[in-house]
Amino acid sequence: MKKINLVIFDWAGTTVDYGCFAPVQVFLEIFKEKGIEVTLEEARGPMGMLKIDHIKAMLSIDRITALWKNKYNREWNDSDINELYKNFENKLFKILADYTEPVPNCISTINTLRDRGLKIGSTTGYTQEMMDIIIPGAESKGYKPNYYTTPNAVPAGRPAPYMIYQNMLVLEEEDTDCVIKIGDTISDIKEGRNAKVWTVGILKGSSELGLSLEEVNSLSKNELKEKMEKTASKMLSAGAHFVAEDISKIPLIIDIINNKLINGERA
Numbered sequence: 001m002k003k004i005n006l007v008i009f010d011w012a013g014t015t016v017d018y019g020c021f022a023p024v025q026v027f028l029e030i031f032k033e034k035g036i037e038v039t040l041e042e043a044r045g046p047m048g049m050l051k052i053d054h055i056k057a058m059l060s061i062d063r064i065t066a067l068w069k070n071k072y073n074r075e076w077n078d079s080d081i082n083e084l085y086k087n088f089e090n091k092l093f094k095i096l097a098d099y100t101e102p103v104p105n106c107i108s109t110i111n112t113l114r115d116r117g118l119k120i121g122s123t124t125g126y127t128q129e130m131m132d133i134i135i136p137g138a139e140s141k142g143y144k145p146n147y148y149t150t151p152n153a154v155p156a157g158r159p160a161p162y163m164i165y166q167n168m169l170v171l172e173e174e175d176t177d178c179v180i181k182i183g184d185t186i187s188d189i190k191e192g193r194n195a196k197v198w199t200v201g202i203l204k205g206s207s208e209l210g211l212s213l214e215e216v217n218s219l220s221k222n223e224l225k226e227k228m229e230k231t232a233s234k235m236l237s238a239g240a241h242f243v244a245e246d247i248s249k250i251p252l253i254i255d256i257i258n259n260k261l262i263n264g265e266r267a
Contacts, residue, residue, distance in 0.1 A: 002261040004198070004254045006173040007113055008121040008164055009145065010048065010183035011131075012099070013207040014247070015106050015122070016138050019215075020047060020184060020207035022099035023125075026091045027058065030084050036067050040210060047207040048125045048187025050157035051092075052085045059084075089129075096130060100137025103205045104213070105248035107142045112251050121167035122148040123181075123191065125158060147171055158187040161195030177267050180257065182250060184208060186238045193239040198257050198267045201235030203228045204246040208235065241267070 013020030027043040042064060046057035058064055059076045068076045110120060122145040124131060131150055138144065149166045151157030164181060173179055181192030181199050184206030192199030203209055204216055209231045216224060232243040242253050 002177050003258045004180050005178045006119045006171055008167050008181045010188050011124045013184035014202050016102055017099040018103045018205040019212045026088055030087045035071050044207050044210055048158050048185030050125055050151040055084050056081050096133045097137050100134055102141055102143040109247050109250055119171045120145040121171055123163035124150055128152045159190030159194055164195035189238045189240045196267055199241050201240040201243040203231055
């Protein structure tokens, strides 16, 4: 009988760094230093991709392309991407260790899943060098998946499915119907759907919602509900099978998926 055996989580905005604030503030800074004022929405839009791909995606936004051309009297090019990325890395490495705190309910949820015999995998938009900072920081605070991989280790990062397949290979799961991918960005959802696994979007703490824990707690119930519904609609439109209010809902969603598998439904 088919059932979920492997749970693959994203990192920033899903299991650590509530709101995914480490990279977004750096994206804002590196463009500002080039005389280009980008919005939070533009900075967060490609979140979840390999970071150099993220920068290219931002530059490809029509408004930013026009601002760049107006500022420099030319189109942006690969040299600009590389310069921005180098600056991004330099700034991110200085702050990354401060953004490894597991999100609320992360540790207890992981423990629940492991008690059920499930394996915990992970994928990320961070490079290996960035994860060399994230991994020990998160582990010291109680979070350590069975396996992680980065875009460096596979042919392409998100939205390509290769990191999920790498998790399946190492953690010895051959059936995509028995895998669930959980993330906080549209790139995560596309990665999961491209891999043909069950795919879940996380709302609270997500880059897509874009709110800190303090902001979530200070909003009125109706304001928060409206923002979460908008984010949920975006994730479902991108192909998510489910959206979860937060990571604590994952065991319940797995129960629902297992019942679907019993009834012959497939990812």
